[in-house]
Amino acid sequence: MIGDGSGASGLAGSLRERGALLLARGAGAATRWLRRGGGTALPGLVATALAPALLEELGRLPGHGSVTVTGTNGKTTTAHLLSAAARAAGLQPLANHSGSNLERGIVSAFVAAMTAGGRLPVAFRRLGVFEVDEAALPGVLPRLRPRAALFLNLFRDQLDRYGEVDSLAEGWWGALEGDASGLTLVLNADDPSIARLAGAAGGEVVTFGVEDCDVALAGVEHAADARFCDCGALYAYDAVFIGHLGHWRCDACGRRRETPAVSARAVELLADGVRFELALPGETLAVALPLAGLHSVYNALAAAAGAHALGLPVTAIAHALEGAGPAFGRQERFRVYDRDVRLLLAKNPAGMNELLRTLVTPAPPGPVLHLLAVLNDGVADGRDVSWIYDADLELLQGRAATIVVSGTRADELALRLVLAGLEPALVEPHLASALERAIELTPPGARLDVLATYTAMVELREALANRTGVAPYWGAAS
């Protein structure tokens, strides 16, 4: 399956597939040249249209196979950590980029790494690490045939996607019930909608979860949507960590969360990161992760469980977690005029609540937070913005010194903040101007936290990168 005797593995396929690859490479170069974007989706779109069987062919190329990362929140960071673990283990990850997590994005990642002749250099050292959109996964799994499929969580996304949670879970179940031989499932034990997938396929299962009940929430959040057991009863919880994630059980039929194989204990949530004990089968590591929030613990656990499932050494996992830089727009930091600007992507109620909790844990001494909150309603953000009413913005009461509000739906967000008992300092729909004003209102030496929906995050990141000289995203090495 690997190598063709020349040190690189190539497409055994037809002229049609090679032709598709060549045309796709041209499309990628053309898009980059036109500066319309990173050229991350179009090449794949061209290639898959020309050769529908391409993904099956490509999936055989990486010598160490592939792993998929799926779930509502945390895909990009988890894939980023998994790639780092693979690199630390001496492998060369082949990864798609955030925002290109449909089939064509995966094909584009291959196209970008391959030679014009259709060969994948150093294929024997390659591991595919692909984040895959929740709805695209059933189509991708049977053709990519990864070695491991990692499932993070299943939250209700924006309200305009309400009702999709059940159909997504059914779609995953169907794909796994099919021919999933040889596939290892990596599952979040704390999410009952994810944990139940263990029954769908016959292969190996590696579970992960949080074992420290001291970091549990006092109560259930606004955003927590009720989850029902297969028997029809509502789950009860001994501890709730984020939304519906926690130590769940069904009192009607006795189904309950199982003790995870990979877990976090003695979790300490700090302002700039988290510390915890990472328990792997037969080994425990002390981890200091430079990413804040309990959601970061889940992402780290998922990456560690995934790396363990792929047989990567514990030293590589430790190295990846300790040296974890932020993924694109996820807690990325920029230094501007002596202020520390931190980008936080907030795209749904569960994710927003987790960021808000991260901002106020440990409790800052009085109103010291400086915030720029941006709400856009582009297609990539979700057109329906009423999900902000499911976000616990009340958590910011008494904590925020200044809040600047921006985005195409700045007025709605400002109203929501006022209803939460907060007083925006300024409402400025124009994003670049809002960023300038927010920086001015942040005292030198202090931090400006930017909470932004997806399209706003991309635009702000580009503005900040231009100022500070960080390479544009598509210029970054995978």
Ligand SMILES: [Zn+2]
């Ligand atoms: Zn039940």
